[in-house]
Amino acid sequence: MGDVYQTPACLSIQRVSGELPPLPPAVAEAASILDSEDSSTLGGGGEPAVSGRPSSCSEGPGIFCSLLTGYLLLTRFWPLAALYLAWLTIDRHTPERGGRRSQWVRNWTVWRYMRDYFPISMVKMADLDPKRNYVFGSHPHGIMCFGTFCNFCTEATSFSRMFPGITPHQATLNGLFRLPIFRDYLLSGGGCSVSRSSLGHILSERGTGNAVIIVVGGAAESMAGTPGDHSVLLKDRMGFIRLALRHG
Known part of the structure; x- marks a missing residue:
C-alpha cells in the first residue's frame, strides 16, 4: 500500500496510494542553488539536519564515560586509561x-528487549539496489531517538536481512565522538559524523551499498515532541536534499 518517490540518491518512502506526489518544492529549490551554494556544511549555518547541543539521551552517558575515564587516571589503572x-x-x-x-554489538540481545518494550518495528515498502548509495531522512527525533537508533544502529528489526547489501550509517553530532568510551559505543552501532565531509566520504569514496541516515529535525526537534502531535523541523535544513542531489 505504498509508493516510492526517489531522487538521485535520496529515498523517501511514503504511505500513499494512487499517483506519486509532485516534485517537492524543497527538491526544486535545492536543485536551483546546488551549483551556486558551496558552504562547508550541509545545513543553514550549521551541520546538516542536526544542530545545537546534544540531547540528554547522549549527553548523560557521554558525561559519565568522560568522568569514568578521568577517575581511572587517578587509580592504579591509569596506564590503561592513558593508553586509551x-x-x-x-x-x-x-x-x-x-x-x-561491530556486528557483535549490533546483535546484542538487549536491543531486542528494547524493540519489544516500545514496541519498534520496520516496515519494508521497497527494495533497495545495493549498487547505489542512499540518503535517508529520519523523523521524528523524539526525546531519545529510540526509533532511529533501534532500526539503523542495531539488528533488532533485521535491517540487514530486509535490505541485503545495504550498510546503514547513522549520522550524529561530531562532538559526541570526542567523548571517551561513549564514542566507541556510537561507532560500534554504525555511527558517523554528520559533517558534510563525513557524509560525502561515505557516498563517494566507499563504493556502493551505503545508506546515510540523517535525523532531519535534529536535536531541536526533540523539544517539539508532544504525544499525538507529529512535527518535523525543515526550515533552513535542506542540506540533506542538496547532499542527495550532489552525489546522485
Missing part, C-alpha cells in the same frame, strides 16, 4: 571516514 587516550588521538578521524561498526 593515546589511542583516541590516533583514531580521531574515524568518525569522519565512515566509522567502525
